[in-house]
Amino acid sequence: MKVTPTAIPDVLIIEPKVFGDARGFFYESFNQKVFNEATGINQQFVQDNHSRSTKGVLRGLHYQIQQPQGKLVRVVRGAVFDVAVDIRKGSSTFGQWVSAELTEENRKQVWVPPGFAHGFLVLSESADFLYKTTDYYAPEHERCLAWNDPSIGIDWPIDTPPSVSAKDLQGLTLCDAETF
Numbered sequence: 745m746k747v748t749p750t751a752i753p754d755v756l757i758i759e760p761k762v763f764g765d766a767r768g769f770f771y772e773s774f775n776q777k778v779f780n781e782a783t784g785i786n787q788q789f790v791q792d793n794h795s796r797s798t799k800g801v802l803r804g805l806h807y808q809i810q811q812p813q814g815k816l817v818r819v820v821r822g823a824v825f826d827v828a829v830d831i832r833k834g835s836s837t838f839g840q841w842v843s844a845e846l847t848e849e850n851r852k853q854v855w856v857p858p859g860f861a862h863g864f865l866v867l868s869e870s871a872d873f874l875y876k877t878t879d880y881y882a883p884e885h886e887r888c889l890a891w892n893d894p895s896i897g898i899d900w901p902i903d904t905p906p907s908v909s910a911k912d913l914q915g916l917t918l919c920d921a922e923t924f
Contacts, residue, residue: 745758745759745760745761745778745779745782746758746759746761747759747782747783750828750842750844751837751840751842752828752830752837752840752841752842754830754857754860755828755842755854755855755856755857755860756783756854756855757844757852757853757854758779758782758783758816758852758853758854758855759850759851759852759853760772760773760851760853762851771851773818773853774789774816774876776788776789779816783855785814785855785857787814787878788878789816789876789877789878790877790878790879790880791876791877791879791880791881792874792875792876792877793874793875793876793877793881794872794873794874795872795873796870796871796872796873797866797870797871797873798866798869798870798907799866799867799868799869799870800865800866800902800904800906800907801865801866801906801907801908802863802864802865802866802891802900802906802907802908802912803863803864803909803912804827804861804862804863804864804888804889804891804912805827805829805861805862805863805888805889805890805891805915806861806862806863806886806887806888807831807859807860807861807862807886807887807888807889808879808881808882808885808886808887809885809887809922809924810882810885811879811880811882811885812858812859812879812924813858813877813878813879813881814855814856814857814858814877814878814879815854815855815856815862815875815876815877815878816853816854816855816856816875816876817846817853817854817856817862817864817873817874817875818846818851818852818853818854818873818874818875819846819847819848819871819872819873819874820848820872820874821848821870821871821872822847822848822866822867822868822869822870822871822872823845823846823847823848823866823867823868823871824845824846824847824864824865824866824867824868824871824873825843825845825864825865825867825900825901826843826844826845826846826854826862826863826864827841827842827843827862827863827864827865827898827900828841828842828843828854828856828860828861828862829841829860829861829862829889829896829898829918830859830860831859831860831861831889831918831921831923831924832859832860832923832924833923833924835859838923839895839896839918841896841897841898843898843899845867846864846873847868858878858879858924859924861887861888861889863891865900865901865902865906867901887916887921887922888911888912888914888915888916889915889916889917889918889921890915890916890917891906891908891912891915893915893917893918895917895918895919896918
């Protein structure tokens with residue numbers, strides 16, 4: 745696998761080795777030993793999640809203030825604009841964001857460490873988004889940043905307002921949110 749740090753070095757782009765021919769393709773989407781050795785990250789994953797969304801749906805920016813989750817995210821059908829926001833107060837990149845386009849064709853994955861808010865916007869007609877987490881979902885600790893917080897300034901690739909859940913519409917600005 746190829747591992748590339750982003751502008752926030754703790755967030756990594758991971759590209760698996762893909763073997764393909766006229767019949768199709770094969771790749772190992774996850775191997776704990778290879779992941780640990782290639783990234784230097786020694787986290788165990790405890791939960792797998794799968795969401796399907798239609799074009800223009802924006803999910804996030806989510807995090808858990810206790811039981812923080814690291815996430816290894818990927819798209820198996822469609823395309824998304826994936827975003828991680830550093831919300832670790834002591835970090836030199838606090839309040840900054842990075843993004844990657846994840847598609848079924850590029851098969852890229854993103855490692856979003858604990859201490860980051862995460863979200864994505866669906867670019868294709870629909871998308872199947874899969875992610876592994878390093879801790880269990882704890883709804884009582886779930887928090888949400890406003891997807892359009894001007895202090896963060898995410899440059900979402902949209903011309904019209906996205907479709908956002910009622911819960912996500914209650915997202916707070918970074919200055920009002922609980923952070924790490």
